[in-house]
Amino acid sequence: MLSSPPAPVCANKYTLTVSCNDRPGIVYEISKILFESSCNVIENQQFADQSRHRFSMRVQFESATKMPVDEAMVRSKLAAMSKGTDVTWRLRCTDRKPRVLLLVSKLAHCMNDILFRQSIGDLNIEIPAVISNHPDLAWYADNYKVPFHHIPVTSMTKVAAEKQMLELVDELDIDLVVLARYMQVLTPEACEALSGRAINIHHSMLPSFKGARPYHRAHDRGVKLIGATAHYVTSDLDEGPIIEQEVARIDHGFSADDVVALGRDTECLALSRAIRWHTENRVLLDDGRTVVFS
Numbered sequence: 029m030l031s032s033p034p035a036p037v038c039a040n041k042y043t044l045t046v047s048c049n050d051r052p053g054i055v056y057e058i059s060k061i062l063f064e065s066s067c068n069v070i071e072n073q074q075f076a077d078q079s080r081h082r083f084s085m086r087v088q089f090e091s092a093t094k095m096p097v098d099e100a101m102v103r104s105k106l107a108a109m110s111k112g113t114d115v116t117w118r119l120r121c122t123d124r125k126p127r128v129l130l131l132v133s134k135l136a137h138c139m140n141d142i143l144f145r146q147s148i149g150d151l152n153i154e155i156p157a158v159i160s161n162h163p164d165l166a167w168y169a170d171n172y173k174v175p176f177h178h179i180p181v182t183s184m185t186k187v188a189a190e191k192q193m194l195e196l197v198d199e200l201d202i203d204l205v206v207l208a209r210y211m212q213v214l215t216p217e218a219c220e221a222l223s224g225r226a227i228n229i230h231h232s233m234l235p236s237f238k239g240a241r242p243y244h245r246a247h248d249r250g251v252k253l254i255g256a257t258a259h260y261v262t263s264d265l266d267e268g269p270i271i272e273q274e275v276a277r278i279d280h281g282f283s284a285d286d287v288v289a290l291g292r293d294t295e296c297l298a299l300s301r302a303i304r305w306h307t308e309n310r311v312l313l314d315d316g317r318t319v320v321f322s
């Protein structure tokens with residue numbers, strides 16, 4: 029009988045994220061497990077939300093000896109500690125670069141910014157593919173030698189188009205889907221399949237100016253600050269948990285086009301930071317909100 033290949037040894041570092049109801053001793057219990065497993069903590073951040081009595085923690089650690097971390101031992105000790113409790117934890121080896129799929133439509137600025145940041149190593153990710161419901165941006169993907177998939181979407185083909193996208197997510201072993209100004213609303217089924225691993229950039233400071241043409245509506249309203257919001261995608265349009273926001277000041281002298289132009293910069297900054305923090309396991313989702321250990 030073919031036995032499954034041995035799990036690859038994690039030569040690098042691990043990140044452990046923990047969420048639970050707040051109580052004394054959680055930090056001690058986690059540190060004890062890592063110490064007893066011959067691990068050395070490199071970075072540790074925790075937050076106790078006293079209003080909601082919730083605790084969140086992110087620990088980055090490596091082996092304290094020349095031997096690799098005994099991942100199985102760490103996992104069994106964490107499982108024993110959390111058994112019968114409300115503690116949820118995720119342990120991830122950081123050897124493997126997170127694989128990010130970009131979804132785009134006709135606006136190139138966010139896609140181009142992410143492709144550039146990946147090409148210079150500013151984002152420690154891989155981008156195996158770009159999907160678009162229009163052919164227009166193929167040039168940008170070709171420029172970075174990233175495969176471009178044109179999957180048109182109409183009301184009749186939406187389900188089939190999404191099925192094709194989700195098949196690519198599995199085939200390409202995608203960790204994160206980024207909607208980089210992708211102008212199609214994902215169905216609840218797609219949102220469920222991508223829960224916690226799909227990030228959208230909305231071109232306003234949510235919750236203000238949800239929906240279409242936010243910059244023009246903000247300009248008409250005479251706001252003095254505009255911005256963008258990177259959030260996890262849920263079936264509630266523009267309502268997903270917020271990961272990062274960026275703002276910029278405007279004044280009466282800005283035309284609507286000036287606002288759109290300045291807005292592009294805020295979108296690229298908010299989205300690239302959200303991608304960095306998510307792919308470095310720095311974002312903990314907790315009851316519709318995020319704790320970000322940036």
Ligand SMILES: Nc1nc2c(c(=O)[nH]1)N[C@@H](CN(C=O)c1ccc(C(=O)N[C@@H](CCC(=O)O)C(=O)O)cc1)CN2
Binds near residue numbers: 212216230231263
């Ligand atoms: N399930 C979700 N899907 C998407 C979200 C989301 O929050 N949840 N965000 C959007 C991005 N977006 C705003 O940020 C947005 C994009 C498109 C539309 C929209 O009404 N699209 C029309 C089609 C428009 C067209 O073909 O150009 C539609 O889908 O019928 C609203 C908001 C990405 N997806």
